[in-house]
Amino acid sequence: MAKDVESQYAEALDWIHSSMRFGSRLGLERITRLLEILGNPQKNAKFIHIAGTNGKGSVTAMVASILSTSGYRTGMYISPYLEDYRERMMINGKKIPKEKLVELVSQVRPAVEQILKEGFDHPTEFEINTALAFLYFAQEECDYVALEVGLGGRLDATNVVTPAVSVITTIGYDHMTQLGNTLSEIAFEKAGIIKPEVPVVTGVVEEEPLEVIRKRAAQSNSDLVIVGQAPFANVTWEEVHPETIGSDDLSPLRGPTIDIIGPDYRYDHIYVPLLGKHQELNAALAVAALEAARVKPLRFTVQNSEEESATLPIALDHQGIKVGMARTEWPGRLEVMHKNPLIILDAAHNPQGAQVLADFLKELEGRRIICVYGILGDKCYKESTAFICPLCQEVIVTKPHTPRALDPFILAQEVEKYVEKVTVEENLDKAMELAISKASSNDVVICCGSLYLVGPARTFVRKKFGIPEYGGE
Numbered sequence: 001m002a003k004d005v006e007s008q009y010a011e012a013l014d015w016i017h018s019s020m021r022f023g024s025r026l027g028l029e030r031i032t033r034l035l036e037i038l039g040n041p042q043k044n045a046k047f048i049h050i051a052g053t054n055g056k057g058s059v060t061a062m063v064a065s066i067l068s069t070s071g072y073r074t075g076m077y078i079s080p081y082l083e084d085y086r087e088r089m090m091i092n093g094k095k096i097p098k099e100k101l102v103e104l105v106s107q108v109r110p111a112v113e114q115i116l117k118e119g120f121d122h123p124t125e126f127e128i129n130t131a132l133a134f135l136y137f138a139q140e141e142c143d144y145v146a147l148e149v150g151l152g153g154r155l156d157a158t159n160v161v162t163p164a165v166s167v168i169t170t171i172g173y174d175h176m177t178q179l180g181n182t183l184s185e186i187a188f189e190k191a192g193i194i195k196p197e198v199p200v201v202t203g204v205v206e207e208e209p210l211e212v213i214r215k216r217a218a219q220s221n222s223d224l225v226i227v228g229q230a231p232f233a234n235v236t237w238e239e240v241h242p243e244t245i246g247s248d249d250l251s252p253l254r255g256p257t258i259d260i261i262g263p264d265y266r267y268d269h270i271y272v273p274l275l276g277k278h279q280e281l282n283a284a285l286a287v288a289a290l291e292a293a294r295v296k297p298l299r300f301t302v303q304n305s306e307e308e309s310a311t312l313p314i315a316l317d318h319q320g321i322k323v324g325m326a327r328t329e330w331p332g333r334l335e336v337m338h339k340n341p342l343i344i345l346d347a348a349h350n351p352q353g354a355q356v357l358a359d360f361l362k363e364l365e366g367r368r369i370i371c372v373y374g375i376l377g378d379k380c381y382k383e384s385t386a387f388i389c390p391l392c393q394e395v396i397v398t399k400p401h402t403p404r405a406l407d408p409f410i411l412a413q414e415v416e417k418y419v420e421k422v423t424v425e426e427n428l429d430k431a432m433e434l435a436i437s438k439a440s441s442n443d444v445v446i447c448c449g450s451l452y453l454v455g456p457a458r459t460f461v462r463k464k465f466g467i468p469e470y471g472g473e
Contacts, residue, residue: 009098012105013085016132019125026155030120031127035160037111038131041138045075047161048289051149051190052169054352055203055282058274058330059169062286064146066324068092070316075137075145077158079126082332082455083462087471089133091140093329095471104132104139126150130157152179154192164293166193166222168202169285171209172352173380187212199223199292203281205230225292227284235262235288237280240269252363253336256280260287267318271326275334278356287321331470332454334360337461341439342367345458347451349375354384357448361391368443370435372457373415374398374428375449377406382414388448389418394438396423398431400452428453432460 035042048063050056057078064076074092081087086095108131112123123131130150137145147163149156171187179189187209194200194216204210205228217224227235240257255272258280272283334357337343342364348357361369371392375381389395397412399405412424425431435445447457461467 005099005102008102012102015105015109016085016125016128019123019128022122022124024126024151025121025124026152028155028157028160030115030123031130031157032160033115033118033120034108034111034123034127034131035134037114038108038135042134042161044138045142045145046293047145047147047163048165048167048293049147049149049158049161049163049193050167050169050289051153051156051193052167052203053172053186053190053350054356055169055278055285056148056167058279058282058333059167059286059289060146060148061330062283062325062328063289064090065093065328066286066290066316066321067144067146069324069327070320072143073141075133075140075142076148077130077133077137077145078148079129079150080451080455082451083459083470088129089136090471091137091142093471096136100136101132104135107135108132124157127157149190149193152186152189152192154189156193159193162195163193163198165289166195166198166200167285167289168193168200168204168213169282170352171204171206172350183209184212188216191216194220194222196220197222199225201225201227201235201285201289201292203227203285205233223292225288227281227288235260235284237261237284239280252360253342256283258283260284262288262291265291267321270322273326273328274330275336276356276360278359283325286325290316290321329470332451332458335458337458337467338465340441341436342444343436343461344444344446345454345461346446346448347454348384348388348448349379349450351380351383351387354387354448357446358387358391361388361444361446364444368393368440370439370443370445371395372398372428372431372435372445372447372453373411373449374400374408374453375406375411376400376402376404376452378404379406379450381406381411384449385411385414385418389415392419392446394421394423395419396425396431396435398424398428398453399426400450401428401456402450402452405450405452428456429460432457436464 050060064074068074076090089096168190179186191213200217200222226233237258237260257271260267272279332345332347335345346357348354369392395415397408399408408424416422439445
């Protein structure tokens with residue numbers, strides 16, 4: 001029976017991935033009609049809709065963790081995945097079961113055939129993924145869904161929901177072919193997720209893109225909450241020194257602890273388990289989003305020891321936020337996979353992300369850094385390389401698992417401007433094995449440049465050292 005499920009699952013995945021040949025075409029016509037045929041499952045839950053150049057995945061993971069910890073049945077939709085397709089759609093931290101995905105494909109496939117008969121173009125793979133996820137969350141009766149935008153926002157397939165709150169994390173230069181060449185053009189696309197009278201939370205404080213978001217929020221009669229260290233921000237945070245909370249751990253391998261201060265709320269000593277100072281903003285955004293969404297206390301029924309029902313209140317309170325944030329998992333983003341040698345995976349794939357990674361690597365001063373590096377050809381690889389590679393003593397250039405990968409020999413020429421010891425090893429597993437074999441116990445192996453690199457690298461490291469899967473049943 002297990003083999004039958006596996007074969008059915010493989011067939012379902014083949015059908016989903018076969019849509020890749022139709023490319024990535026932004027637009028809402030196909031997804032809107034597809035969801036109509038399926039009964040508009042996206043209307044069955046409350047959504048926290050999250051866009052942004054960087055940080056949207058981290059905020060999505062934080063929001064989902066806090067909500068599920070607080071007692072809500074919580075869906076999470078992300079893209080792309082690292083190791084397993086089923087990471088795309090999770091409930092309370094667990095991947096969708098294979099048999100459930102098979103069942104959903106059997107429902108979505110006829111709907112796709114129907115819209116083709118009606119004269120629509122074939123849905124893209126992302127549109128099919130999104131329809132499957134909405135159907136899953138509806139059938140499993142999720143209370144909330146943390147919904148990550150795929151690309152941009154205005155014309156993204158996720159932009160068919162009316163959320164409880166819209167979040168725009170940051171605005172930077174990425175996907176310029178689709179979104180525009182200026183920060184204001186990119187902000188216009190991302191601000192397209194703002195809906196009438198739905199609150200908006202943003203971490204954008206730069207004047208050019210922020211003005212676009214302000215204007216769209218005003219046109220939509222939407223309250224705007226600005227999160228940041230700027231004087232005009234509504235929500236800010238303060239870093240808590242470890243000694244304040246009785247800790248002497250000053251290691252850069254420990255995430256920050258912060259106090260989050262809003263206009264009428266304050267959450268003290270919130271530990272953020274994700275590494276890097278940039279996660280302070282992401283944590284404040286997650287909390288501000290839940291506050292803006294006015295998440296209500298939840299009541300549910302349990303059995304006490306006398307077999308009688310008791311109704312207990314669960315509020316989204318300080319404890320729920322504190323515990324939920326501390327439980328957040330977001331693999332492949334400054335993720336420590338092994339301690340001796342220190343093996344870190346980071347999916348930094350644009351200059352903004354590369355600068356964040358560089359800031360973290362500077363904190364590891366005094367340790368030899370061996371970098372396994374690969375990037376996509378449509379990214380600003382010269383700028384990213386200039387941030388990361390001067391901090392490395394040795395770089396092994398390899399190839400991400402996608403046809404969009406930059407030729408590693410072209411990348412190596414750029415890397416050689418900053419590093420003397422450069423090796424090209426196109427096979428990623430061999431590149432990781434080589435880096436680990438070269439590292440002493442005090443050295444650092446960092447694998448970075450693309451999710452399409454970090455995902456397979458994570459599988460390699462996980463199997464080598466016996467590390468459990470992310471989101472396992």
